[in-house]
Every structure is written in structure tokens, then in C-alpha cells.
Amino acid sequence: MTPPGDAYLDRIATAVADGEQFAGLYATSDRQMVRTVWIAADGTPRPESIAVVDGSVPSIVGLVPAAGWDEREAHDSYRIEFDGHQPLRPLIDHDAPLERWTVPIRGQGTYQVAVGPIHAGVIESGHFRFHVVGDRILHVDAQLFYKHRGLEKAAEGSSLPDGMAFVSRACAGCSVANALAYAHACEQVSGQRPTDELRRVRTILAELERVWNHLNDIAAVCAGVGLAAGNTTFAALTERARRLNATLTEHRFLFGAVHFGHSPLEWTSDTVQATATELAALCSAATRGWRELAFNTSFQDRLLDIGVLDPADASRLGVVGPAARAAGLADDVRTHADRLCYGGFLPVSPDRATGDVRSRFEQRGLELWQSFTILDQLLDRPVLPSRATGETDPQPIAVGIVESPRGRTTCAVEAVDGRVSRLHLRTGSYANWPAVTAAAAGNLLPDFPLINKSFELCYACVDR
Amino acid sequence: MITLLRDLRHLRHRLNLSRPHPGGSLAIRHCDAGSCNGCEHELTLTASPYYDLQRYGLNIVASPRHADVLLVTGAVTSRMHEALRTAYHAMPEPRRVAAVGECALGQDLLGTPAEIIGAVDTVIPVDLRIPGCPPTPEVIAEALFGLLAWRA
Numbered sequence: 001m002t003p004p005g006d007a008y009l010d011r012i013a014t015a016v017a018d019g020e021q022f023a024g025l026y027a028t029s030d031r032q033m034v035r036t037v038w039i040a041a042d043g044t045p046r047p048e049s050i051a052v053v054d055g056s057v058p059s060i061v062g063l064v065p066a067a068g069w070d071e072r073e074a075h076d077s078y079r080i081e082f083d084g085h086q087p088l089r090p091l092i093d094h095d096a097p098l099e100r101w102t103v104p105i106r107g108q109g110t111y112q113v114a115v116g117p118i119h120a121g122v123i124e125s126g127h128f129r130f131h132v133v134g135d136r137i138l139h140v141d142a143q144l145f146y147k148h149r150g151l152e153k154a155a156e157g158s159s160l161p162d163g164m165a166f167v168s169r170a171c172a173g174c175s176v177a178n179a180l181a182y183a184h185a186c187e188q189v190s191g192q193r194p195t196d197e198l199r200r201v202r203t204i205l206a207e208l209e210r211v212w213n214h215l216n217d218i219a220a221v222c223a224g225v226g227l228a229a230g231n232t233t234f235a236a237l238t239e240r241a242r243r244l245n246a247t248l249t250e251h252r253f254l255f256g257a258v259h260f261g262h263s264p265l266e267w268t269s270d271t272v273q274a275t276a277t278e279l280a281a282l283c284s285a286a287t288r289g290w291r292e293l294a295f296n297t298s299f300q301d302r303l304l305d306i307g308v309l310d311p312a313d314a315s316r317l318g319v320v321g322p323a324a325r326a327a328g329l330a331d332d333v334r335t336h337a338d339r340l341c342y343g344g345f346l347p348v349s350p351d352r353a354t355g356d357v358r359s360r361f362e363q364r365g366l367e368l369w370q371s372f373t374i375l376d377q378l379l380d381r382p383v384l385p386s387r388a389t390g391e392t393d394p395q396p397i398a399v400g401i402v403e404s405p406r407g408r409t410t411c412a413v414e415a416v417d418g419r420v421s422r423l424h425l426r427t428g429s430y431a432n433w434p435a436v437t438a439a440a441a442g443n444l445l446p447d448f449p450l451i452n453k454s455f456e457l458c459y460a461c462v463d464r
Numbered sequence: 465m466i467t468l469l470r471d472l473r474h475l476r477h478r479l480n481l482s483r484p485h486p487g488g489s490l491a492i493r494h495c496d497a498g499s500c501n502g503c504e505h506e507l508t509l510t511a512s513p514y515y516d517l518q519r520y521g522l523n524i525v526a527s528p529r530h531a532d533v534l535l536v537t538g539a540v541t542s543r544m545h546e547a548l549r550t551a552y553h554a555m556p557e558p559r560r561v562a563a564v565g566e567c568a569l570g571q572d573l574l575g576t577p578a579e580i581i582g583a584v585d586t587v588i589p590v591d592l593r594i595p596g597c598p599p600t601p602e603v604i605a606e607a608l609f610g611l612l613a614w615r616a
Contacts, residue, residue: 120526149575172502
């Protein structure tokens with residue numbers, strides 16, 4: 001008989017060979033099981049489990065390098081050993097000495113630059129350890145989780161509706177996407193499916209979130225280059241988009257707009273019409289600003305061939321979202337989002353998708369126009385309060401998947417008697433942080449802020 | 465570039481910000497002690513053309529060594545506790561601390577007791593409280609104007 005560990009690795013190898021995508025790994029709260037989440041080519045998620053024996057399970061990083069951070073997190077938070085993951089560096093454990101969590105670099109003229117956790121601007125807290133020779137980055141070690149609030153742990157034991165707060169308030173930039181992933185998971189747990197109207201209003205909210213985020217991210221790249229005119233133009237548009245959010249949902253970041261099982265939002269035809277008009281005005285102003293940036297050669301030259309993430313690395317590291325599409329991996333959760341309203345959706349990517357800062361910048365622009373188009377189509381009639389209806393069999397474990405502005409976000413919910421027994425949120429930012437450090441290697445240290453801003457990842461939803 | 469800037473000319477005049485204390489300036493150091501990034505996003509927009517706080521002498525600075533005000537967002541996590549105290553003690557006197565947002569004020573905190581220490585005033589003395597989840601750029605601006613009067 002094959003040992004259970006080998007059979008597990010065989011199943012993982014088969015999943016990889018079948019083209020299933022890795023979407024997370026977590027330990028159950030009783031430390032008895034480790035689960036991985038897989039997404040089939042048709043977008044269906046599937047959990048895979050292995051029992052923890054003597055505090056240990058086989059590591060899958062050899063087959064799935066994208067699971068590196070997940071295994072390190074499960075090790076630090078749940079004291080689970082991953083057989084074959086060597087060296088298993090601390091990720092969340094901040095008490096470990098420097099030598100344990102950084103990659104050793106030796107050689108003539110190499111030195112380290114320590115940055116953070118507090119940064120020289122209005123930036124979230126996190127620590128970077130740059131290994132540098134001259135001005136060139138050899139390697140970056142990121143130490144995040146300074147803002148770890150224990151949200152997953154704190155959510156355990158709450159009812160499914162109450163659990164929403166822990167997910168939706170994890171991160172302001174991805175609040176809607178995270179909340180939707182949680183709502184999708186909870187609705188599968190309780191055997192519900194959203195009605196067409198509920199799918200429509202949720203899609204509108206997801207795209208409104210993408211619009212303000214992409215406007216903000218375009219402004220951020222301009223700031224990274226030092227182009228004040230571009231930065232202020234897109235910052236002003238971000239402000240307008242947030243005001244629109246507040247008009248529609250009484251919150252500039254759409255907090256509290258997504259609920260488990262229903263939507264109380266009600267927008268009259270006048271409101272919907274005014275929203276469509278404001279979005280059209282935003283689109284036209286953004287197009288004007290974009291054109292100015294496109295023809296500004298000194299700006300465009302600054303983005304070229306900086307922070308290159310090649311397709312092989314992107315695929316190996318499991319990169320998601322705009323960063324993956326800008327590296328030529330045309331993958332988007334919206335293609336198969338049967339719990340949202342994206343009929344006929346096709347992912348876009350620039351003609352020149354080489355994975356550099358310019359590709360990621362252009363990717364944001366293309367996705368922005370796409371979101372304006374989707375919103376225009378969905379805002380064709382008033383929005384009414386809506387509910388999810390009981391249709392399917394309840395499941396003890398369910399996974400919700402949503403394309404956030406930064407990429408695929410998965411939320412796994414395990415429930416016992418209608419209460420959360422384990423909640424795991426893996427956002428697009430979590431998937432992409434290892435790619436930032438990979439893209440930075442070989443570049444100049446002063447280019448790191450620009451490379452970082454071209455990904456514009458959150459710390460808050462990674463740290464949780 | 466001129467096209468880009470032309471559209472922005474009238475934005476700040478559309479806002480009903482009160483007239484702050486004339487003259488003076490504030491050097492502000494921001495420290496994220498454990499926020500959801502909402503306060504940071506709003507704080508970033510106080511520099512947008514709608515509010516443009518730099519025209520009143522309100523500047524975000526890159527070091528606590530030349531800051532008048534430490535502006536703290538988020539409930540303090542156990543991992544940010546030490547960094548926050550270090551930043552505070554690196555500031556020259558006289559100094560002021562502004563706690564921005566409901567979390568920094570200790571309202572409706574989410575997380576485990578092991579990871580969350582609590583409101584900013586449990587770690588360092590707080591002089592200015594700016595409520596909101598998150599406070600809008602306008603609310604942040606009006607509150608900081610109050611500190612301009614202190615500094616002048």
C-alpha cells in the first residue's frame with residue numbers, strides 16, 4: 001500500500017499536470033488537516049486535504065513553488081512542519097533572527113539596506129531587506145505581517161453574517177472583492193445561489209472598486225516616476241470615483257455594501273442614470289489624461305524594461321491579476337464567474353505584454369476601459385433589493401473566488417452548525433508579493449519604488 | 465502636460481474648506497500602526513488637487529526627526545508597537561500626536577487580543593482625535609487646521 005503522503009503528492013502532481021491552478025493552502029484550526037485549494041480550467045474550486053501526522057505533512061513546494069508563502073505561514077501560525085521544504089524560513093514569526101528569514105548573500109562589496117517598517121510617506125507598514133552591490137539589487141527579502149491582526153482567528157466562532165466584518169474590513173482597497181469571496185463561500189456553505197439581480201448589483205460594486213483602484217494605481221506609477229501632472233490628474237479622478245461610491249452606498253470605499261445572502265441596495269432610474277453619466281465623464285477625462293501620458297516619451301521611456309517579470313517566473317510563482325496578464329498569462333477569474341454577471345467576458349492584455357513596469361501600467365489602462373464598458377452595460381435599469389435563494393446542497397467547506405483589482409482572491413469558509421470554524425483569505429496581493437521581489441532583482445535600488453508601485457499590492461489584506 | 469493641468473485649475477475652489485490660521489506650517493510624519501489602508505488612501509488624497517493641503521503649509525515629511533505632528537492610523541498591533549514608540553521618541557519637542565480613524569481611537573476593533581494592543585492613546589499620548597471610518601480628506605484637513613493654530 002502506498003503511504004498516504006505519497007498518494008497526496010500524486011494527487012497534487014496530477015492536479016498540476018491537468019492544468020488546475022493552485023489557489024491556497026491552510027491548516028485547519030484543530031491542526032489536524034492541511035488543505036490546498038485548486039481551481040479547475042472551468043473555474044470550479046476544489047479543496048484537497050491531507051491529515052497531519054506527528055505535526056507534519058509532505059511539502060508541495062517542489063511541485064507548486066507558489067505554495068511557498070502558504071507553507072511558511074501555516075508553519076508559523078499552526079506549528080506544522082512541511083517535510084521537504086528546506087529551508088523553511090519564518091514568514092509571520094518576527095522573533096526569528098535575521099539570518100533565518102533572509103537569503104544569505106556573500107561576496108565582494110555586497111551590503112544590506114534595511115527599509116521600514118515605517119516608510120517615508122503615506123505607505124502601509126512593512127519591512128524590506130535589500131541585498132545590494134553598488135546600486136544594483138541582488139535580492140530582496142520582504143518581511144510583512146507588521147499589521148497582522150489575527151482576523152482569521154478572531155472570526156472563528158462567529159455566525160456566517162457576523163464573519164463578514166472580519167473579511168470586508170481586512171483591507172480598504174479590496175473590501176468589495178474580499179467581501180464577495182466570503183459571501184460566495186457562505187452561500188455555498190448554506191446551499192444558496194444569488195439571483196440575477198443580486199449578481200448584477202454585486203458585479204457593479206466589484207467594477208466600481210476596480211475603477212477607483214486602477215485610477216489610484218495609474219496615479220501611483222506617475223508618482224513613482226515623479227510626474228506630478230499625471231499623478232495629480234489621476235488622483236483627482238480617484239477622488240471623483242470615491243465620491244461616486246459614497247453617493248451610491250454612503251461609503252467612499254463601498255464598506256458595508258456587500259452582505260451574505262442579500263443586497264439591500266436600491267437605486268432609482270435617476271440614480272442609475274446619473275451614475276452612468278458620471279462614469280462616462282470619468283472615462284472621458286481618464287482617456288484624455290491617458291493620451292497625454294501615452295505621448296509623453298520621457299515618461300514612457302522611464303517605464304520600459306524596468307522590473308521585468310518574465311512569463312516563466314510569473315507562472316512558477318502563481319502570479320495573478322493585472323501583473324500576470326501584463327506578463328502574458330491571460331487568466332482572469334471573471335471569465336468563469338458564474339456567481340457574478342460577466343457574460344462573454346474575455347481578458348485583455350497589451351500587445352506588448354513583456355512583464356515590465358510599462359506592461360503593467362498599460363494593463364491597468366486597458367482594464368479600466370473594460371470596467372467602464374461593463375458598468376455602462378449593467379447600469380441600464382434601476383437596482384432593486386435582492387436575495388440569494390436556496391437551491392443547492394449545503395457544503396461544510398466552500399471556496400469563493402473573485403477577481404479583485406490585484407487578482408484572484410479566494411476565501412475558504414468551513415462551518416459547523418452555521419458558525420465559522422475556519423476562515424482563510426488569500427488575496428491577489430498575497431499571491432503576488434513574491435513576484436515583486438523577483439521582479440526587483442537585477443534592477444537599481446532607486447527603481448524599487450516604481451517597480452513596487454507598478455504592482456501596487458496591499459499589505460493590509462496580506463497581513464490580515 | 466498643459467492639457468493635464470488645465471482640467472485641474474478650478475477643482476480646489478469647489479470645496480468649502482474653512483480658512484485655516486494664516487501663516488505657519490506643520491511637518492507631519494505618518495505611521496501606520498495597523499490600519500486597513502483606508503485612512504492611508506484618504507490621507508493620500510489630501511494632497512490631490514481638490515484639497516491640496518500643501519498650500520496651507522501642511523507637508524508629509526520623511527522622518528520623525530523633523531516632524532511637528534505624528535499622524536497615526538490603525539489600532540496598534542503588537543508588531544508595530546515598538547516602531548510606533550521609536551518614531552514618537554525620535555521627534556523633537558514640542559510635538560503633537562494625531563490619531564486618525566476609528567481604529568486608532570479604539571472603536572470597533574477587530575482581531576485577537578494577542579495581536580491587537582488597542583487604541584493609539586494606550587501607547588503614546590494623543591492630542592488630536594480625528595474620527596471616521598475612514599475620515600474623509602475634508603475631515604482630516606479641517607482637523608489638521610486646528611493644529612496649525614497651535615503651531616503658529
